[in-house]
Amino acid sequence: MNTEEKLRQLRAENPFTSSSVGDPWEDRYFDVRSVNERAFNEISQLIDQKIKDPALSCAGLVFGEVGSGKTHLVSRILNYDKEKEFSFSFAYIQPIEDPEQTYRYLLREVIVNLCYPIHKNSAVTQMDMILDKSFKEIAEPYPASFAAQAERCLKAFRNDPLRLFREKKIHTGMFKELGSSFKSFIAARKRRSPDEADKKALEFMRTLFPDIPKEFLKVLFQYQIPEKRAAAVDWLKGIAIDGEDALRLGVADRIADSSALLEQKSRNILSCMGTLLTRYNQPLVICFDRLENYDTDEKIHSLGKMVEFLVDKAKAMLPLVFVRGQQWEESFTAKLNQQVITRLKTNEFQLKGCNAEQSLEIIARRLGSLYGEVRGQRSGVRGQHSEPRTPDLSAPNLFPFDRDKLAEIFKTRLHTPRQVIMLANQRLKQILYPDQNSQNSQNVQNSDLSLERLQDEFESQFRIISADLDRYPPDRSRLRRALELYLKAMPDQSLVSSLNRPEDKYLDFECILSGDDSGKSAVFIIDTELNNSYVRASLKRGVAFLEASPRNKAVYIRDARCPIPPPPQWKATNDMLAEFKNIGGIFIQLDAEQSARWYALALLGFAIKSGDVTLIDADSHSRSVSVYELAAYIRERIRRKDSGFDMIEAVLNP
Known part of the structure; x- marks a missing residue:
């Protein structure tokens, strides 16, 4: 050239153009191995120890200032996994939004990572590789002696079929015996139904894992069936699934479960995963990044709960926390309990320039x-x-x-x-x-x-x-973050004021409108649930809000990947949706492009808070872009008609 x-x-x-990694799964940058080599080697040694002894209780704390390569180091860990032919599993955890869903969020992010293709040109996932090891133990191989004998016979027959007859090593009567045996084998296979085979395999798995509930193993088996995989993944995420999916899997739908019970069930699934991974010496390395976004006491305590659980309760789990040194001292040491601090600082790593x-x-x-x-x-594994x-x-x-x-x-x-x-x-x-x-x-x-x-x-x-929208599943908390950034960025003369979060779990935001709608209130309801009762309850809140004051506005927002089944399915819910619309409710269904823009804004907000978006001046000095500049950007660029938020703008400024 x-x-x-x-x-x-x-x-x-x-x-x-880009100076930050963003998502470690994206394969974009080549490694310079000498950069942060000591930290990487020490982390690799810790991972190797965990592979040899998955039950080893340990964690790691990685210190690095803005731009020092924390997220890139996460990518190198993922790449190290590839070099070792995935001898450990990997999960990258974005900051949590709702501390009340600590274990549900952790489980969901782990399952999303485990079910993500490990290469661009392959559909194989980490979960596939884990289950492949499990199912190899319950396969029914032919006896080794029979297999070797059959292979020798077939090889000789291919080389010189007449010689076997000449030397009388094989005769026509043997073919009759072979035919009779084959018929008996086929008849036996027919008598043994797939359900019976699965039942025997499930019983065998239960003998291997007596501490794992039968329901969990049953779902793992059905994960391998293409038409059931989506339902199995949703169940593994710990969420309440639709009744039809529950019936398809033969499990409970969790619809009536309380929030506390869903949290406990998520802990149980994580523990089951740990038990499974321990048997195959394949620990799960879980990386927590962008800790600047743990900006409340509740979120910090949530991080502490996750780390403590992964180290002390869930087997085969290795949490690694990536944080700026000053932020750790100012925000975390005084709010995390001493047990968590000790576990993290036992294995401490420092990034350098x-x-x-x-x-x-x-x-x-x-x-x-x-x-x-x-x-x-490259730093990632997807190529x-x-x-x-x-x-x-x-x-x-x-x-x-x-x-x-x-x-x-x-x-x-x-x-x-x-x-x-x-x-x-x-x-x-x-x-x-x-x-x-x-x-x-x-x-x-x-x-x-x-x-x-x-x-x-x-x-x-x-x-x-x-x-790759599947990498970013429907997420109410992410959509809520994007909407909050958008509404809070409105100028002083905006149509929105007094934005707040109602206590009602079905409502996301309530605000006072100004301008032509001065004095009116508006509520925003974001819903990504797929179970009938929850969706109907969300719509009912919107109907009640409008009935209390017809001058108000109610906005119901759904990711299009979470469709409400049309009539005659979910009849009562569809009737509620029709009533909501008839009395002035606004139904926004985000298509794929709009959803991608909402999620992009939410993650951009994370990046700004973490100091990951930086500028450099004429004197070669760098600085991070501020949250105020982000608000200005939203006002200047995101409010355009093609931004994916134009429907919200139409609600506020009809």
């Missing part, structure tokens, strides 16, 4: 991946790549940069990986677009820089989610 071709490719695809050589290698690898000059190991090789750090590999000038910058101090990438991005733009480097242009650019940076992050997150 010549110079002009490289410049043209750089203009088409800037490899330094990059020296000049490492900084240049980061840039060289990103450029080389674009030019096709580097074939190395197939050859063994890594250290790139040549000579000038051609760093084109279009001046190697000596970059080296001088990086020699002054240690830089975080993010600072390196952002500085490269800034210098690349100056090279590619020299006309925009005037002071006036720079001032104009700085005024809009945060908006453009946020737009890039939002669109990047939207594309990732849209490409």
Whole structure:
């Protein structure tokens, strides 16, 4: 590739646009193994110990400042799992939103990770691999002696069939005996129904796992049946499932279960998973990241409960917590109990900045991946790549940069990986677009820089989610976070004021409207449930709110992936929905694109809170984009008609 071709490719695809990993499952960046190598090696050793002894009670705490590579290190752990041919399981946990659902949330996130394809070109999941080990134990292989004898006979027959007759090692009477045996075998198989075979297999599994309830094992068996898999996954997530799915699986639907009982059942399922994983020496490494979003005492206590449970109660689980050092001291040490702190700090790891050589290698690898000059190991596992090789750090590999000038910058101090990438991005733009480097242009650019940076992050997150929406299942708490960000970002003269969370569990927000609707109230109900009773109860709250004051507004929001079955199914619920609409209720059903944009905004909010979205100034100093700049971005860009929130705008400003 010549110079002009490289410049043209750089203009088409800037490899330094994104400086944060976001989702460890996404296979986007090549590793520089020397960066944070000590921390990675020590964590790998801890994982190896856990593989040898899954019952070992332990946890880990990883300290790293903004941009130091915490989430990228999570990706390296996932990649290490691939290198070891998935000798352990992996789960990445986004911040919790509702502490009252601590164990349900933890279980759901674990199951989502276990049921996610491990490669882009394969549908195989970690759950498939775990169950494959389980079902191998209950298979019915032929006796080894018979199998070996049959193989030898078949091989000889293929090589010289007449020789066996000449040497009288086989005769026609043997074929008659073989035919008779085959008929008897087929008859026996017919007498033994699939239900009988499954029953015997289930009984065998219960002898292997006497502490695991029969219901859990029954669902695992049905996970292997394509037409039952979706229902089995929902049950494994610990949620209340639809009656039809419960009947299909032969299990209870949990519809009448209290919140406390659902929490306990989620703990039980996690414990069952731990028992299963212990037998096969395949621990589950659970990574908690973006702890800046644990911004209330309740959320911090929720994290403590999860860590304590995973270490002390659930077998084969290894929690790893990634956090900034200052935040740990200021927010967590005073609010977590001493047991949790001790368990985490027993295995403590520290991330460090990059020296000049490492900084240049980061840039060289990103450029080389674009030019096709580097074939190395990526941070994720969702693609197939050859063994890594250290790139040549000579000038051609760093084109279009001046190697000596970059080296001088990086020699002054240690830089975080993010600072390196952002500085490269800034210098690349100056090279590619020299006309925009005037002071006036720079001032104009700085005024809009945060908006453009946020737009890039939002669109990047939207594309990732849209490409694989199954990775982001319907989630009321995420939709609620997106709606809250949108409503709170309204300007002072907005149509919304006094936004609050009602105590009623079916209602998400209540607010006072102004403008033409001054004095009116509005409620927002977000519902992703798939059981009849809950959906009807949610709609009933909206009907009651409107009946109390017809001037009010009620908005009922559903992810389209959670459809309400049409009549004649769910007759009473459909009647309630019709009544809700007839008295002025507004029903919003988010399609795939709208859902992806809502989830993208929620995750962008997490990234801002974690300091993961940063800017770099003319003096090469970096700073994180603030929540105020995010609010400005929402006002300027998200309120557009094509943002996925236009239906909410229509409600507030008809």
